[in-house]
Amino acid sequence: MNLSKSKYCDAVQCNKLLWLEEHLPDQKKEVSNQSTLDNGTEVGKVAKDLFGKHIDIAFQEDLQRMIEDTKQALKHDNVVITEASFFYQDNFCSVDILVKNNHDIEIYEVKSSTEMKDIYLDDIAYQVYILLHLGYSIKKATIVYLNSNYVRKGELELTKLFHMEEVLDIVLRKQEEVKRKIGEIDSCINQQKELEQEIGMHCVHPYECPYFEYCTRNLPVNNIFQMRGMQNRSKFKFYQQGIYLYQDLLQEDISWKLKQQIEFELYDKRPIVNKEKIKEFLNTLSYPLYFLDFETFQQPIPMYDGVKPYMQIPFQYSLHYIEKENLDLKHQEFLAAADMDPRRSLAEQLVKDIPLNVCVLAYNMSFEKTIIKNLAYLYPDLSNHLMNIHDHIQDLMIPFYNRDYYTKDMHGSYSIKYVLPALFPNEPSLNYHNLDMIHNGSEAMNSYANLKTLSEEEQILVRKNLLKYCGLDTYAMVKIWEKLKQVVDE
Numbered sequence: 001m002n003l004s005k006s007k008y009c010d011a012v013q014c015n016k017l018l019w020l021e022e023h024l025p026d027q028k029k030e031v032s033n034q035s036t037l038d039n040g041t042e043v044g045k046v047a048k049d050l051f052g053k054h055i056d057i058a059f060q061e062d063l064q065r066m067i068e069d070t071k072q073a074l075k076h077d078n079v080v081i082t083e084a085s086f087f088y089q090d091n092f093c094s095v096d097i098l099v100k101n102n103h104d105i106e107i108y109e110v111k112s113s114t115e116m117k118d119i120y121l122d123d124i125a126y127q128v129y130i131l132l133h134l135g136y137s138i139k140k141a142t143i144v145y146l147n148s149n150y151v152r153k154g155e156l157e158l159t160k161l162f163h164m165e166e167v168l169d170i171v172l173r174k175q176e177e178v179k180r181k182i183g184e185i186d187s188c189i190n191q192q193k194e195l196e197q198e199i200g201m202h203c204v205h206p207y208e209c210p211y212f213e214y215c216t217r218n219l220p221v222n223n224i225f226q227m228r229g230m231q232n233r234s235k236f237k238f239y240q241q242g243i244y245l246y247q248d249l250l251q252e253d254i255s256w257k258l259k260q261q262i263e264f265e266l267y268d269k270r271p272i273v274n275k276e277k278i279k280e281f282l283n284t285l286s287y288p289l290y291f292l293d294f295e296t297f298q299q300p301i302p303m304y305d306g307v308k309p310y311m312q313i314p315f316q317y318s319l320h321y322i323e324k325e326n327l328d329l330k331h332q333e334f335l336a337a338a339d340m341d342p343r344r345s346l347a348e349q350l351v352k353d354i355p356l357n358v359c360v361l362a363y364n365m366s367f368e369k370t371i372i373k374n375l376a377y378l379y380p381d382l383s384n385h386l387m388n389i390h391d392h393i394q395d396l397m398i399p400f401y402n403r404d405y406y407t408k409d410m411h412g413s414y415s416i417k418y419v420l421p422a423l424f425p426n427e428p429s430l431n432y433h434n435l436d437m438i439h440n441g442s443e444a445m446n447s448y449a450n451l452k453t454l455s456e457e458e459q460i461l462v463r464k465n466l467l468k469y470c471g472l473d474t475y476a477m478v479k480i481w482e483k484l485k486q487v488v489d490e
């Protein structure tokens with residue numbers, strides 16, 4: 001097997017992870033989505049412009065050709081090469097950006113993250129190991145990653161957009177470790193017998209392992225890893241003490257919410273309906289009553305003014321509303337055109353659709369409030385109205401967060417994606433699985449971000465499904481609110 005940067009990093013996380021990748025790849029469950037990979041590619045492309053003119057070594061299935069192309073490019077005395085590729089004793093790497101100044105080499109590893117992580121040091125240490133053994137003189141090894149505080153104003157300022165952290169000293173000190181690890185991988189990767197490896201924090205850090213389900217397949221049902229609301233660190237700590245069954249956890253010092261969840265799961269308890277508290281919450285609402293939900297997308301590289309890397313940019317909302325008690329439910333919606341900054345037109349429409357001083361319900365309101373606050377900051381002429389909406393938002397999540405309404409089927413969660421099916425198990429019209437194409441926020445986000453790449457016909461279809469998805473979010477809120485009213489009257 002040829003080792004690569006990503007395989008080496010897999011093995012740094014866990015040898016068995018790499019073993020499973022090689023021997024039982026069918027057992028893998030998807031944990032990261034395509035957008036993470038797309039982000040990496042996009043950030044990589046922009047980072048190359050930090051270095052001006054460069055020679056790009058095109059990817060080829062035949063790695064030997066990439067290595068030969070790199071050798072040709074390195075014949076220049078002063079050159080910047082992207083994806084420069086090297087091979088040393090079964091170890092292969094492509095360097096994101098390599099700068100050659102006469103005999104000195106600088107290497108740059110580009111990450112789409114906004115923070116430095118230890119695993120990046122392992123990644124670049126492996127590259128340095130290969131280049132040092134090939135006889136190159138390395139003067140710099142640098143991690144390039146996004147600056148989360150950068151706010152775009154006019155043209156992109158690449159030197160402000162990226163952090164560059166020089167780590168050569170650290171990775172030189174890691175060279176013995178790299179050598180040892182490569183030897184370890186070599187001795188365990190080809191063995192036919194499955195590697196033995198206990199689960200632990202390495203299963204979720206630095207990345208969520210796609211084989212976790214496989215490695216925990218023999219645990220009995222009702223085990224600690226099925227619990228929501230407990231930190232991974234606590235779960236593994238209990239597990240290492242041999243405490244992982246729900247009934248055993250009941251004897252431990254855990255929060256009342258976790259205990260309650262376990263008791264509901266084990267003893268099939270009757271739902272909690274704290275009528276007084278629910279009534280108290282409902283009494284804080286008033287007509288006209290609006291139900292609001294935004295959809296947003298993120299850009300690692302900010303395309304618009306006032307945007308930071310990965311900031312939530314709203315492109316769509318759904319708004320159901322009831323003007324007076326017993327009047328019909330009405331609906332408004334907004335979905336921005338593709339390939340434009342959606343914020344101004346969305347903000348203008350929002351202040352037309354929501355009058356001043358009305359009660360607005362959101363589910364998990366901190367998200368909607370942040371979006372509106374950012375819009376108010378960006379558009380001073382709309383700020384008063386937007387902040388009026390912001391100040392009148394209330395949170396429909398509260399009765400579920402406080403466990404004033406709780407059923408076994410909520411499985412310890414107060415997210416609308418758990419609360420809704422728990423309250424309406426047999427309502428196909430409230431089931432997100434019955435929607436076409438878009439079933440959750442990340443599918444909506446990716447669909448909108450890719451809209452401009454589609455044909456006109458495809459765009460029409462995606463837009464229709466985006467509207468249906470977001471419409472269901474606020475319709476679901478209306479149904480939940482009605483359910484709350486119904487249970488206090490029963």
Ligand code: SF4
Pocket residue numbers: 013014015016017020197198199200202203204209210211212213215
């Ligand atoms: S789940 Fe954990 S033990 Fe299993 S392969 Fe992944 S990291 Fe290793």
